[in-house]
Amino acid sequence: MKLGYRIYPTKRYVSQEIVRAYSEIPTSIISDGMEKMFAMDSKIRPFHPKPMVAGHAITIHCPPGDNLVLQKAIELAEPGDVLVLNTGGDTSQAPVGEIVVSNCIRRGAVGLVIDGAIRDSDILPTLTIPVFAKGVTHRGCYKDGPGELNVPIACGGIIVRPGDLVVGDSDGVVIVPHEEAEGLLPKLINMVEKEGKLLEQIRNKTVDRSWVDQELLDKGYTF
Structure with a gap:
């Protein structure tokens, strides 16, 4: 497969029962339980009054200023998924706004995490799923590619793999490696x-x- 143009199927490793259990645990405790090693950059913050979310990661790697592959990720999303997007930390253009989030809701996704910016910042907090991002800009994205879907990415200084457990709340976002999720819970x-x-x-x-x-x-x- 050509680098920069790879799209893989979504993956799920963690049972819904485990996901629900994590949704009741603060990110601060989850982070402490993993020796504070799997917390995303504090600049990635919630833009929602009720930002509690727990779900399976769909990982997306887009270059700054482009969200073509994100559009495909939306159509692969299933109920309980969290879209995690790496745009290289760029905040000069926003890959996510009201239309993107509304389409994620249509597919049953439970949240988005963006190492970048959003727009429509007055509307996103009124929608039914939380979005976590670094900043806000009115400037939108192109849809030219390249981009990759369901590959390991870096987001907020943390490696995220397809199917890892994403947990977010008012304090930020933490990533639980999928193979550790069940054993860590007790x-x-x-x-x-x-x-x-x-x-x-x-x-x-x-x-x-x-x-x-x-x-x-x-x-x-x-x-």
């Missing part, structure tokens, strides 16, 4: 429960904070 559930107990202790003023002084002493501090 650890994350335990972290959620542990944090809930800690917050309850803080509210009840029964929290033990002696670890702070001990940590400082262990590192050689004097006070």
